[in-house]
Amino acid sequence: MVDQQQPTPGQRVERLRRGAGLSREQLAGLAGLGATTIKFIENGRRSLTLNTAQKIAPHLGVHDLGDLFGPAVTLSLDGRPSHPAVDDVRKALTAWHITIAGEPESPDYLRGAVDSAWQTWHTSRHQRTEAGVILPGLLDATQRAARLHTGQDRRTSLTLLAQAYHLAQAYLAWHGDRELCWLTVDRGMTAALDADDPLAIAQASWYAAHLLRAVGRGDEALARLGEARALIEPQVADDGPEWAEMLADLHLCAALTRARSGDQGAWSDWDAARRLVERALPDGYVGLRTRVSRPLVDVYAVMCAVDLGDPDEARRRAHALDPQSIPSTERRGRHLVELARAADLEGAREATLHLLTRAEATSPETVRYSPAAQDMAGRLAREAPASIRGEAADLARRIAVPEP
Known part of the structure; x- marks a missing residue:
């Protein structure tokens, strides 16, 4: 049994920070984090992750992470749930075809296959399981086409190969080896650059930015x-809507990146995306692969508010957003997880559990593999009031939260 007298990781961070003579703002600035992140770790509203501990440790004079987590906490390298198809995707990513022969699939066929795979990702409730089935064959077909075609057909095949690598990154992000994620980013960027396709290069940059x-x-x-x-x-003013779509997505990614570091400048990038979508995209427009649309812009507003530590603003931004309008089952599940995070920041445990349960009903694999959902479900199972602790424990079991 855990000794109740042991300080929590958050209390340890606060004690070490004060001992180092640093304010929360100073520690956050040194570590590249938001001051709100430090605040919520110290008061127990957010768990101390290994990644965050590694960022703050040097500035607290800590050389052994046990000084932050304490003897009662076990750090497992295998605690993150892994999807059963990861091995098959890994083999497809690391199978080098030294010699290759036969007729490649046509670019038109491959475009249909890639578009269908992305449609499955966005519409299936079990998108990771279905992507795990699709990806090995898709990667093989697009790799072969890029090797065997010549001229414009090769450039088109390279662009589609980049898209296949991007789908692999989306699949691997929450349950694959970090090295595999980097491999998909590097391969996707290389294919886009070889295709000399500005839109493909921009999208590869978007995926690289998420991993960075x-x-x-x-x-x-x-x-x-x-x-x-x-x-x-x-080229946005003179070419088709896919250029405006991509530019808006780049602004949204920048907004989230700034929000994750506590930078209020996130709202400037978010507003640039909003204005671009409203001005340059037709009503009802939805990007096939990106899902850029008016509802998605609102989804990002909620995400930015949560990451900036402002649950009131997150709730305000979410008030008029009907989750059913979000044109992606996977993104709808993630949106509900973000609303759960906002409730968690306020200590509203019943609301947090309710929203996580709704997210699981919407997209079970989004919740099962989301680090944020895993963290919240685990804390609820341990700390929620007795009236909902049993329900929270059931949710934690369903989404395979590791035992403490």
């Missing part, structure tokens, strides 16, 4: 996004 942000390299992510915007912005 996830590993604490937010400044690099913003730099890559800025380069991508400069590449396509001159």
Whole structure:
């Protein structure tokens, strides 16, 4: 049994911060985090993750992470749920065809296959399981086409190969090896650059930025996004809506990146995306792969407010957004997880559980593999009032939250 006298990780962070003579704002600035993040870790509203601990440890004079987590906490490298198809996707990513022969699939066929795979990702309740079935064959077919075609057909095949790598990254993001995620980013960018396709390069930059942000390299992510915007912005006025769609998505990614670091400048990027969608995209427009649309812009507003530590603003932004209007089952599930995070920030445990349960009903695999959902469900199972603790424990079991 855990010794109730042991300080929590948040209490340890606060004690070490004060001992180092740092304010929350100073520690956040040194570590590249938001001051609200430090506040919520210290008061127990947010768990101390290994990634965050690694960022703050040097500034607290900590050389052993046990000083932050304490002897009662076990750090497992295998605690994150993994999807059963990861091995098959890994084999497809690391199967190098030294010799290759036969007739490649046509670019038109491959475009249909890639578009169908993305449609499945956005409409299936079990998108990760279905993507795990699709990806090995899709990667093989697009790799072969990029090798065997010549001229414009090869360029088109390379663009579609980049899209296949992007889908692999989306699949692997929450339950794959970090090295595999980097592999998909590098391969996707290489294919896009070889295709010499500005839209493909911009989208590859978008995916690279998400991974850079996830590993604490937010400044690099913003730099890559800025380069991508400069590449396509001159063509937005004269070319089709997919250019405006991509530019809006780059602004949304920058907004979220800034919000994750506590930068209120996130709202400037978000507003640029909003104005672009309203001005340059037809009513009812939904990006096939990105799902950029008016509802998605509102989804990002909620995400930014949550990451900036402002649950009141998140609730205000979500008030008029009907989750059923979000044109992606996967994004709808993530939106409900974000609303649960907002409730969690306010300590509203019943609301947090209710929203997580709704998210699971919408997209079970989104909740099962979401680190934020796992964290909230685990804390509810341990700490929720007795009136809902049994229900919280059932949810934690259903989504395979690791035992403490």
